[in-house]
Amino acid sequence: GASADVLKEHAERLRQAVEALLLEFEGKKVRVTASFGLAHLLPGEATKSLVERADQALYASKQAGRNCVHWHDGQKILRYIPSEAIPSSASPGASGSPSFPGQDPITAQSNTTAPNYEVPYLPGGQEPPKDRALLPQPLEFLHNRSEFCVILARRLAERQRTHRPLSVLLLQVDRYLDFVGKHGLQAAQLTLRATSQFLQAAVRQMDTIAQYDNCTFALLLPEAELAHVAEIAERLREAICRCKLPLGHCWERITVSIGAVEATDGDDTDRLLHRCEEALEQARSAGGNRVYVHTGQTVEPVEAQVEG
Numbered sequence: 001g002a003s004a005d006v007l008k009e010h011a012e013r014l015r016q017a018v019e020a021l022l023l024e025f026e027g028k029k030v031r032v033t034a035s036f037g038l039a040h041l042l043p044g045e046a047t048k049s050l051v052e053r054a055d056q057a058l059y060a061s062k063q064a065g066r067n068c069v070h071w072h073d074g075q076k077i078l079r080y081i082p083s084e085a086i087p088s089s090a091s092p093g094a095s096g097s098p099s100f101p102g103q104d105p106i107t108a109q110s111n112t113t114a115p116n117y118e119v120p121y122l123p124g125g126q127e128p129p130k131d132r133a134l135l136p137q138p139l140e141f142l143h144n145r146s147e148f149c150v151i152l153a154r155r156l157a158e159r160q161r162t163h164r165p166l167s168v169l170l171l172q173v174d175r176y177l178d179f180v181g182k183h184g185l186q187a188a189q190l191t192l193r194a195t196s197q198f199l200q201a202a203v204r205q206m207d208t209i210a211q212y213d214n215c216t217f218a219l220l221l222p223e224a225e226l227a228h229v230a231e232i233a234e235r236l237r238e239a240i241c242r243c244k245l246p247l248g249h250c251w252e253r254i255t256v257s258i259g260a261v262e263a264t265d266g267d268d269t270d271r272l273l274h275r276c277e278e279a280l281e282q283a284r285s286a287g288g289n290r291v292y293v294h295t296g297q298t299v300e301p302v303e304a305q306v307e308g
Helices: 006-020 047-063 145-162 176-183 185-202 228-241 269-285
Strands: 023-024 028-029 036-039 069-072 077-081 083-088 166-173 208-215 215-224 242-249 250-253 256-262 290-293 300-302
Touching: 006 028, 006 036, 006 077, 006 185, 028 069, 036 047, 047 069, 047 077, 145 166, 145 208, 145 215, 145 269, 166 176, 166 185, 166 208, 166 269, 176 185, 176 242, 185 208, 228 242, 228 256, 228 290, 250 256, 250 300, 256 269, 269 290, 269 300
Parallel strands: 036 069, 256 290
Antiparallel strands: 023 028, 023 242, 069 077, 077 083, 166 215, 166 256, 208 215, 242 250, 290 300
16 A cells, blocks of 8 residues: 555645636536545554544644645644644544644645656547647546556456456546647646546545546446446536636536446456447547447447537
């Protein structure tokens, strides 16, 4: 698992990313913030104790005014600031909880720069630009395509033994190249980050999310049959469709196309993903902002579409 330092850094970067977003939901502009409570498993510690410590740290973040990160180191609760930490002034208030010296809250300043990566995938089989400055960056905290395929292969092997349901979604942001041409790559990247953060907030802890290619995400959903996955996909599509993002000098609505498939006996990674890609392509060819499922025999639409 991740070290305590890596966990704290990831939480802070997530907090900054959420704070930077300004969304429009049902005609109203909304800014979202997030509070984090962290705890790292100590040697010999029971799960219940770990969860209680994390909950105490979360309470400290809320008491400190929210939109911040606190962690419980086993003895005391500290507020995380990049490169440093200070004792929290917010008491968890629970019986037997540690006390903290009083200090004024400190607001963390965002100074994180995303690493400069190269992503060679573009929709529609287009060649990537020769100018590396025009290449989009992969999204933080997500598996890449290769990692996703490794995880999927392992899950498929488990399914062969247990015969438990296992499903995959491929979700692509519609009109991504139009966003690039109209608003520029940096603004278009905001659509991917917003979609990524929405998906990370929506999936279960047991699910896996990855950046499948430039503007497509892959979700691996254990213990989910195709009918259930179709409902999940439709709810995701509809929820994303209701949000707007500030791109350039206007507000743009994001829509997504989704393909869904459930693993069957004898499936390997290539066969399963090929069927899911067929369902995604059918959703895109039908105009986008749609969900299609591959039943193993046919590709079928999921009803209750919202206008694109």
